[in-house]
Amino acid sequence: MNSTPIAPTLSDRFWRLANPKIFMGWSSKLLPWIAAAALASLCSGLIWGYFFTSDDMRQGSTVKIIYLHVPAALMAINGYLLMFVGALVWLIRRQHVSVLAAKAAAPVGMVMTLIALATGAIWGQPMWGTYWVWDPRLTSFLILFLFYVGYIALWAAIEDEDTAADLTSVLAIVGAVFAMLSRYAVLFWNQGLHQGTTVTMADGAKQENISDAFFQPLLLSMAGFGLLFLTLLLIGTRTEVRARRLKVLQARERIE
Amino acid sequence: MIQLFLRDIGLSVRSGGGFGLALIFFLIVVTLIPFALGPDPSALAVIAPGVLWLGALLACLLSLDRIFGLDFEDGTLDLLATSPLPLESVYMAKASAHWLTTGLPLSLAAPVLGVLLNLDYETGKILCLSLLLGTPALSLIGAFGASLTLGVKRGGLLLSLLVLPLYVPSLIFGAQAVRLAGQALEYDVALVILSAISLGAAAILPFASGAALRINLR
Amino acid sequence: MMPDLGKYALEVNSSYVLSLMALGVIAGLYVKRNRAVRRVLAELEAAQDA
Incomplete structure (x- = not known):
């Protein structure tokens, strides 16, 4: 491929970044910077949020949970989106790195979903008087969690790596369609049950209440969660690339 | 294609595995519910739509791994x-x-079993209709799941894990339609969406499943 | 230094502790597996070169 005299186009250059060897190169250079940025923004955002914000009039100090809850929820959804894109790129362009990135994203996304669910439940107890309500948002997150579990389980169950990559990608794409569908289904379901409960009102109030004083640290911790996700994604993908190479070498050794 | 279809029906009727088993499982689930929740008729009538839908869904799961499993093993x-x-x-x-x-x-069978749970006749009709519109989606999604887990040994549990989240929309709209009918409210929207899911599944999943089968047979 | 969290101190603190623990655990697992795979791979490559 390198011997072709034609100058590489921009898209060639972009896809070359996904070549495993080149990926290992640039990711190892980039990783310390992203990790440092993640740590810095996460720490400053959370410390700002925890120590230096005032309490909300209605929610008291529980408003501080928002600095964990919202970023985690954001990354839970973006994680699935990323898996979807990774799966598509793998099925269309057969870029190993992309499917390995999807594989590495799944456990992090699952943990983010768990954090969002757990902090939501802890916040809900004093605010709504219960840990869990079958509110549309909560329910969709529970379903999202199940999708993550299924995806990870399918990866673990299939021995052959390429087959596993293909099948999990098909699952991720079908799952994304059904996750969207579930989102709307759940909305319909709960509205049908009881319209305009205190739950949705509290939810709405939460949105209106975000003033700048709350918003700035929130933005910072959102960036922190995002960068942390990226850091773990890069680490995980690098691990998977190496693990893949390890398998190949071991197989070769057995033949020799 | 039609021959394959007839052959599969013949096989499942003759072997007695899928055909009777799902029905009997459904019957047992419905029988067990009053034991767990108490025999109060009005309470049973409230939960009947959900229980019947859930029972049908679980009964559907039972025979999923047989869809491709046997044919995959014997080549x-x-x-x-x-x-x-x-x-x-x-x-x-x-x-x-x-x-x-x-x-x-x-x-x-669902409306008949609905009698056991104090479901009235009119609601029973809607239950039957909603299941008729909704179960195609269950079979289609289930067969897709089965084609994904084809190569996995003892993939039954994995299959349920993959398939159940995909069943959520159908379950929601199906049970919702019956519940609304039970309260004498409008239920058309739920039924329309339920059939839309079935049709959508029939439109998209053949390609996903075909791809999964090809990957597994590689 | 500690902010006054009022009557919700338990909720706020527990959610911070739990979330940071979860993030710590997943990050730890990723780094640990990364190191393990890198070590085994390095050993194998060294053995093959030799």
Whole structure:
């Protein structure tokens, strides 16, 4: 491929970044910077949020949970989106790195979903008087969690790596369609049950209440969660690339 | 394709595995519910739509791994892959055979079992209709899940794990329609969306499943 | 230094502790597996070169 005299186009250059060897190169250079940025923004955002914000009039100090809850929820959804894109790129362009990135994203996304669910439940107890309500948002997150579990389980169950990559990608794409569908289904379901409960009102109030004083640290911790996700994604993908190479070498050794 | 369809129906009726088993399982689930929740008729009538839908859904799960499992083991599927029939059609034939042998009998049995749970006649009709519209989606999604877990040894549990989250929309709208009908409210929207899910599944999943089958047969 | 969290101190603190623990655990697992795979791979490559 390198011997072709034609100058590489921009898209060639972009896809070359996904070549495993080149990926290992640039990711190892980039990783310390992203990790440092993640740590810095996460720490400053959370410390700002925890120590230096005032309490909300209605929610008291529980408003501080928002600095964990919202970023985690954001990354839970973006994680699935990323898996979807990774799966598509793998099925269309057969870029190993992309499917390995999807594989590495799944456990992090699952943990983010768990954090969002757990902090939501802890916040809900004093605010709504219960840990869990079958509110549309909560329910969709529970379903999202199940999708993550299924995806990870399918990866673990299939021995052959390429087959596993293909099948999990098909699952991720079908799952994304059904996750969207579930989102709307759940909305319909709960509205049908009881319209305009205190739950949705509290939810709405939460949105209106975000003033700048709350918003700035929130933005910072959102960036922190995002960068942390990226850091773990890069680490995980690098691990998977190496693990893949390890398998190949071991197989070769057995033949020799 | 039609021959394959007929053959699958014949097989499942004759072997007695999927056909009767799903119905009996459904009956047992419905029988166990009053034991768990108490025999109060008005309380049973409230939960009946959900219980019947859930029971039908679980009964549907039972026979899913048989859809492709046996044919994969004895090599029939490899032969089918080399035949001029595309794997998408194989999937459709098998999913429809599965529906005809589980979804259809379950839908027809549900109103009868509804009597046990104090479900009135009118609601029973809607229950039957909602199951008729909704169970095709269950069979289609289930067959897709089965094609994904084809190569996995003892994939039954994994199959349920993959398939159950995908069943959520159908379950929501199906049970919702029956519940609304029970309260004498408008239920058309839920039924329309339920059939839309079934049709959408029939439009998209053959390609996903065909791809999964090809990957597994590689 | 500690902010006054009022009557919700338990909720706020527990959610911070739990979330940071979860993030710590997943990050730890990723780094640990990364190191393990890198070590085994390095050993194998060294053995093959030799």
